[in-house]
Amino acid sequence: GDSVTQMEGPVTLSEEAFLTINCTYTATGYPSLFWYVQYPGEGLQLLLKATKADDKGSNKGFEATYRKETTSFHLEKGSVQVSDSAVYFCASQGGKLIFGQGTELSVKP
């Protein structure tokens, strides 16, 4: 069946550091891909998405590119801030929406 695998956390970075969170998927067909973010005590909210191969999703300085050849959708940000501390989930949506296990990011001043 379809699945999503993320790099394990927690990830701890200093402010202004470069961020990469790896995500790979397995799916039949060509699903839409998403990154969601969860702040403490809250539900998930959409960060960015891509609906077809080579699409780049971007929002709030975060980017991810849909790579069909490597079945990947890695999340990147050039300079993280303390306010980016949260749990990040990669997700694949074909016939149903499924999530990776989440990666906790902690950014220190």
Next chain:
Amino acid sequence: NAGVTQTPKFQVLKTGQSMTLQCAQDMNHEYMSWYRQDPGMGLRLIHYSVGAGITDQGEVPNGYNVSRSTTEDFPLRLLSAAPSQTSVYFCASSRQVNTEAFFGQGTRLTVV
């Protein structure tokens, strides 16, 4: 616009009790789903629905029932609660199956 509303926010049950977690959305979304979130496990899909009258099982459906009699509501029923069902439950809805999902605030359930 309320979005996705879940009730209750917190609940403690005794083993063997039954209860219903409520989920309602006011965005006229066709697709709705229930997840449970456990430490280190991410979000796991319990049940989902692509429209009123249509439901299907996700990754972890055992011990849970759902129904979708209206577009707006998608309740999740625990028939006989077990400690293994202690978790945080999230309901989500989206306009279609491959569009942005909107999440409720979650229900923290403890089964003792």
